[in-house]
Amino acid sequence: MRRVLLAVFAALAFPAAASAHATLVSTTPPFAHELQRGPARIVLHFDQHVTVLPGGIKVLNGVGAQFAAHAHVVGTNVVARVAPLKLGAYTVRWRAISSDSHVVSGVWTFGVRVPAPAVGEAYGAGGPTASEHVVRWIWFLGLALAIGSLGFRIFCLRGLSVPRSLERRIAVAAGLGIAVAINAGIAAFSLRAEDALQLPFGNFLYGDLSPMAATRFGHAFVVMTLGFAGVLALVYVSWLLDRPTLLVPAFVLSVLFAGGLSWSGHDALDPGSSWKTAVADWVHIAAASVWIGGLATMVGLLWYGAPELRRSAFAQFARLATVLIALVLGAGTYLSIVRLPHLSDLWTQGYGQVLLVKIGLVCFVLVWGAFHHFVVRPTLDRADAGVLARVGRSLVGESLVGIAVLLAAAVLVDSKPPAQSSEQSPAGAATTLRP
Amino acid sequence: MLPHAEMVHWLFATGILFVGLCLLCEAIVGQEVWRARPWRKYLWPGVAFGMGVLLWPVMAFFTNSSIHMYAHGSWAEVLMLAGGAELGLVHGRLTSPLWRLTWPLAFAVTGTAFIVHEQNSWLFARSAFLHHLIGWTFVIGALVPLALVLRPRSVVLQACMALTIVSVATMLYTDRDVAPVFDHLSPLAGAPHR
Numbered sequence: 001m002r003r004v005l006l007a008v009f010a011a012l013a014f015p016a017a018a019s020a021h022a023t024l025v026s027t028t029p030p031f032a033h034e035l036q037r038g039p040a041r042i043v044l045h046f047d048q049h050v051t052v053l054p055g056g057i058k059v060l061n062g063v064g065a066q067f068a069a070h071a072h073v074v075g076t077n078v079v080a081r082v083a084p085l086k087l088g089a090y091t092v093r094w095r096a097i098s099s100d101s102h103v104v105s106g107v108w109t110f111g112v113r114v115p116a117p118a119v120g121e122a123y124g125a126g127g128p129t130a131s132e133h134v135v136r137w138i139w140f141l142g143l144a145l146a147i148g149s150l151g152f153r154i155f156c157l158r159g160l161s162v163p164r165s166l167e168r169r170i171a172v173a174a175g176l177g178i179a180v181a182i183n184a185g186i187a188a189f190s191l192r193a194e195d196a197l198q199l200p201f202g203n204f205l206y207g208d209l210s211p212m213a214a215t216r217f218g219h220a221f222v223v224m225t226l227g228f229a230g231v232l233a234l235v236y237v238s239w240l241l242d243r244p245t246l247l248v249p250a251f252v253l254s255v256l257f258a259g260g261l262s263w264s265g266h267d268a269l270d271p272g273s274s275w276k277t278a279v280a281d282w283v284h285i286a287a288a289s290v291w292i293g294g295l296a297t298m299v300g301l302l303w304y305g306a307p308e309l310r311r312s313a314f315a316q317f318a319r320l321a322t323v324l325i326a327l328v329l330g331a332g333t334y335l336s337i338v339r340l341p342h343l344s345d346l347w348t349q350g351y352g353q354v355l356l357v358k359i360g361l362v363c364f365v366l367v368w369g370a371f372h373h374f375v376v377r378p379t380l381d382r383a384d385a386g387v388l389a390r391v392g393r394s395l396v397g398e399s400l401v402g403i404a405v406l407l408a409a410a411v412l413v414d415s416k417p418p419a420q421s422s423e424q425s426p427a428g429a430a431t432t433l434r435p
Numbered sequence: 436m437l438p439h440a441e442m443v444h445w446l447f448a449t450g451i452l453f454v455g456l457c458l459l460c461e462a463i464v465g466q467e468v469w470r471a472r473p474w475r476k477y478l479w480p481g482v483a484f485g486m487g488v489l490l491w492p493v494m495a496f497f498t499n500s501s502i503h504m505y506a507h508g509s510w511a512e513v514l515m516l517a518g519g520a521e522l523g524l525v526h527g528r529l530t531s532p533l534w535r536l537t538w539p540l541a542f543a544v545t546g547t548a549f550i551v552h553e554q555n556s557w558l559f560a561r562s563a564f565l566h567h568l569i570g571w572t573f574v575i576g577a578l579v580p581l582a583l584v585l586r587p588r589s590v591v592l593q594a595c596m597a598l599t600i601v602s603v604a605t606m607l608y609t610d611r612d613v614a615p616v617f618d619h620l621s622p623l624a625g626a627p628h629r
Binding site for chain 1: 488491495496498500504508515519522523
């Protein structure tokens with residue numbers, strides 16, 4: 001810890017040389033373009049002078065063969081001639097020294113008479129790591145807390161006299177969930193870019209992320225970040241002005257913007273996917289978020305914070321949960337059938353095995369929820385304080401299993417579903433790129 | 436099509452200048468006179484909170500390097516937090532004056548991000564020099580809002596706070612090569628960017 005503090009102090013006190021680092025303004029060929037013939041040269045246009053490094057531009061095919069000649073500087077451009085390219089997908093990796101002595105780096109892809117692969121499928125790119133699973137899980141937790149707490153306030157406390165302290169706690173929970181979701185989104189975007197760039201951390205800080213921002217995931221990241229920043233402001237204004245009605249548009253917008261995950265995930269992009277799978281994924285995520293986040297809100301904020309509302313809120317949540325579980329199961333079953341056409345895929349494929357774990361956890365939490373719905377709810381009216389405390393502990397357990405379901409979902413999203421044998425990949429070349 | 440970085444710097448410099456001038460007015464005329472019109476107490480905290488919200492598009496669209504993205508994101512968060520806390524205090528939703536500690540926090544985080552995201556040497560190029568100047572002004576200036584938490588009625592401290600913010604806004608206006616205020620500070624830094 002002392003070393004970290006010393007390093008931070010040294011970085012502040014003894015800065016390295018020079019001015020703002022160079023920014024890549026444009027490239028030839030542009031990011032992710034399909035060309036009819038191979039480019040004669042690669043041009044990187046910067047906003048200022050840079051110094052070229054040995055091997056400063058590399059053009060690599062699917063097996064790592066290099067086609068670019070020595071790069072040289074022309075004004076604020078770095079140019080490298082390229083040997084004739086055959087049909088296929090290619091990766092450009094570049095590095096240059098900015099006038100501030102930082103090594104700026106980047107990667108992008110193009111295709112010659114084939115669609116350009118996604119930058120995450122560039123030659124040399126790595127796959128998702130354990131840290132990406134954790135970040136995705138935190139992202140889901142943030143979304144569930146935000147959407148679930150807003151949904152709980154709107155649907156389960158409707159018509160009840162909600163104490164001001166509970167209103168404040170719900171607003172804080174929603175705001176916290178949104179802040180977590182925004183920051184986890186930034187971390188997920190950075191990690192996805194790092195998979196493509198494959199740079200040491202020091203160089204990654206000056207890596208160009210714009211090719212990643214130009215992907216579907218990048219667009220979803222931008223829309224979700226801006227959308228949730230707006231929702232955060234809305235939740236804050238609702239609390240500040242004591243206007244709970246503003247939570248309704250905040251909830252609607254949150255559910256809409258959570259669709260960014262579906263719009264940029266397997267169920268929108270992979271072979272076999274369609275608008276129906278994307279919508280089903282969105283319904284699945286939104287319903288699960290309201291269910292798990294609402295449950296956590298009820299047990300974490302209301303059960304001990306506003307005990308007078310326990311019975312009525314529990315009854316309303318039980319009714320809502322029935323609808324949500326139907327949506328989660330319906331959409332999830334449809335997606336499982338599309339992703340895994342053969343039942344044996346569940347135990348023979350890695351994706352299927354993770355799905356099996358998730359299904360097991362969902363079944364567990366469903367049985368637990370059914371116990372609360374069919375056994376606990378009818379007796380709640382005549383339950384004494386001791387019973388209510390035990391119910392609270394049981395709800396905590398159900399919430400924890402729900403959180404575990406979200407972890408399995410995070411691993412599942414980062415896993416690759418098995419290829420659809422009957423259909424050709426529209427980005428077929430992309431799958432051939434990894435070394 | 437993104438605007439030049441200068442345009443964005445100038446827009447935010449205008450917002451920061453507005454906040455600084457409001458604070459200066461409040462320090463000169465006193466809180467009672469400043470708040471004679473009820474909407475005025477919301478003016479600068481509202482602008483600060485709004486600038487925090489508007490920094491998110493800057494974070495999301497300027498992805499030319501990771502470290503810039505993180506710096507813009509950190510400014511968005513601390514500005515929303517400090518502006519939001521101030522709004523809560525003036526509206527009466529928050530009562531503890533300790534919420535004003537969000538301002539020294541915002542100053543310290545902002546200053547550190549300014550210094551770290553442009554690792555520059557002194558007096559080398561205008562952008563380098565000014566990023567350091569702004570960064571250190573914020574880091575050292577964080578002592579002023581910290582002292583204001585302890586002595587909220589001190590006119591000297593209120594004026595210092597306002598002038599610190601006005602100074603930062605002025606520096607931000609001159610932060611790029613196309614702003615011909617200081618000229619290029621050293622030929623060693625190479626040709627101006629644009």
